[in-house]
Structure formats: structure tokens, C-alpha cells
Amino acid sequence: MQLIATAGHRSILKTASWVLPLAIIFPIIVHLIPPYNGIPIGAYLLPMFYIPFVALVGYRLTVALIVATLAPILNFTLTGNPQWGFMAILTTELILFTALAYVMLKGHLKWVAAPLGYIGAKVLSSVGLLAIPLLDTAPFHFFTASLTNAAPGILILFVINILAVKYNPTNNSGS
Secondary structure: OOOOOOHHHHHHHHHHHHHHHHHHHHHHHHOOOOOEOOEOHHHHHOHHHHHHHHHHHHOOHHHHHHHHHHHHHHHHHHHOOOOHHHHHHHHHHHHHHHHHHHHHHHOOOHHHHHHHHHHHHHHHHHHHHHHOOOOOOOHHHHHHHHHHHOHHHHHHHHHHHHHHHHHOOOOOOOO
16 A cells, blocks of 8 residues: 555655754744743744745645644654643644635735734634633733734744745745
């Protein structure tokens, strides 16, 4: 029985197998920077979102979704951080971010797909906290605090977005 039937699947798995470690290691390196005002630097810089977006623009939606789904879980397995409730929310946000950015990259919002994808994912995850309260904080407070802290990371996502779209050699925008 052959599990991988086509060269396309092999290519997706091969690409994801080298992009995924980058998506795990990069946030760990960023989190080595001491917290600022008691808040981890990752909450400001959003390093978990960079690699899935670059994978989305440079490769395929499937590669980006694999990375977005597995990176937080594997990061949690390796480091124990973040706590499991936040890890579940982060995983959900990364998947939503990737899907929203994909849709925007296909339309007229390709130049702002990453920052808008992040904000959209944060809105949806915060609303989800109303139904499934995984954290000991009010969803509105979670949303506002997250966006306030993440302003530098949203700006970085915007710069990555512009550079990735402008210099993407295939110009496939995640297809």
C-alpha cells in the first residue's frame, strides 16, 4: 500500500519537513529574549506567524497549513510553553490566519493579507473563547490586550507581506 501516491504529495511533505523545523526553532530563539513588562517577546513580535505566511506565499496552502497546525503543538511538546489552553488557541489562530491570508492573497488585499489575516484570526478566536473558555480571561480583554501587545508584530507581518508578495519568484500567492 502506497501512502504517498503522487510526486505532488511528496513535494508537499518534503517542503513541509524542512519548513516546519524553522517554524518551531525561530519562535524559541525569539523567546530567549527576556520578557518586556512581564510579557513574553513573542506576544509583541508574533514569530509563530512569519513562517506559515512565507510558506503560504512561497509554496502552497497545504504546506502552510501543515506548518500552522503542527508548529505550535511541536513547540509545546519541546518546551512546555505556552500552556495547553493558549497552545490550542494559538494553533486555531494560525490555521485561521493561514486560511484568511490565502483568501486575501487571491484577491485585491494581497498587500495586506498577513496583518488583516492576523486581526481576523484574533477576532474569530476571541469569539470562540465565548463558547469554549480555554483561558482565565474575558474574551474581549484577551482580544484588546493581544492586539495592543502585537502592534510591533503586526507591523513586521506587514513588511514580510510586502516583501514576500513583491519578491515571490512564482507569483503564485499560495496556490
